[in-house]
Amino acid sequence: MKALIVYAHPREVSFSKAVLDRTKSTLEKNGYQVEVRDLYKMNFNPILSRAETIHVEKGKFIRENSNYPTDVLKEQQLILESDLLIYIFPIWWNGMPAIMKGYVDRVFAHGFAYSFEDDEPKKRFNGKRALFFTPTGQPQNENGELTPIDQAIKLLTSEWMFQSNGVEVIDHVFYGRVPYLTEEELSVYLDDVESRMNQIN
Numbered sequence: 327m328k329a330l331i332v333y334a335h336p337r338e339v340s341f342s343k344a345v346l347d348r349t350k351s352t353l354e355k356n357g358y359q360v361e362v363r364d365l366y367k368m369n370f371n372p373i374l375s376r377a378e379t380i381h382v383e384k385g386k387f388i389r390e391n392s393n394y395p396t397d398v399l400k401e402q403q404l405i406l407e408s409d410l411l412i413y414i415f416p417i418w419w420n421g422m423p424a425i426m427k428g429y430v431d432r433v434f435a436h437g438f439a440y441s442f443e444d445d446e447p448k449k450r451f452n453g454k455r456a457l458f459f460t461p462t463g464q465p466q467n468e469n470g471e472l473t474p475i476d477q478a479i480k481l482l483t484s485e486w487m488f489q490s491n492g493v494e495v496i497d498h499v500f501y502g503r504v505p506y507l508t509e510e511e512l513s514v515y516l517d518d519v520e521s522r523m524n525q526i527n
Contacts, residue, residue, distance in 0.1 A: 329358045330408035334415040334426040336366045341461050341504050342416050348516045352523035361404055365425045372428020380436045401433045410455050417462035420475055440490035451491035458484045458498040466502035476500045
């Protein structure tokens with residue numbers, strides 16, 4: 327089984343990095359072949375160029391470039407080769423980091439991850455699963471229910487990214503109050519990450 331982890335955080339030492347490390351090590355312990363795409367280390371270009379955008383001409387969706395750029399093709403191929411897709415990013419200004427949003431804009435392109443014209447993306451993504459981990463400084467509900475802000479973020483990220491291609495989203499996990507917690511409290515979160523990884527077949 328292959329897992330693809332797409333990760334966005336600029337600091338070498340962070341709770342997000344700890345989540346990445348625990349996720350990767352647990353999956354590898356359980357026999358997964360893991361590929362990590364660290365967008366900051368890759369210096370991934372998040373800017374969707376004019377030539378990459380779709381527009382309508384004579385009732386058809388087209389783009390200036392008939393082929394996806396080389397860097398985008400690389401990321402798309404890794405998605406196609408993977409059974410499990412994991413996204414790890416902090417919440418900044420109630421959304422994902424710009425570099426992660428740019429990754430989605432460019433990689434989850436029309437004709438690949440969704441289409442207004444055919445069902446090819448559903449065939450391409452059939453059987454894949456996804457999981458999201460998003461650390462945040464915002465408090466969470468004690469009963470485990472998502473806050474209104476978390477629900478909005480979930481709707482616009484994990485639910486929206488895969489609604490057109492049928493990927494099973496296992497969960498979208500929010501870890502709150504991260505900057506205000508002790509190492510012991512944060513370790514509880516990391517144990518939760520490991521537990522969730524161990525539950526994936």
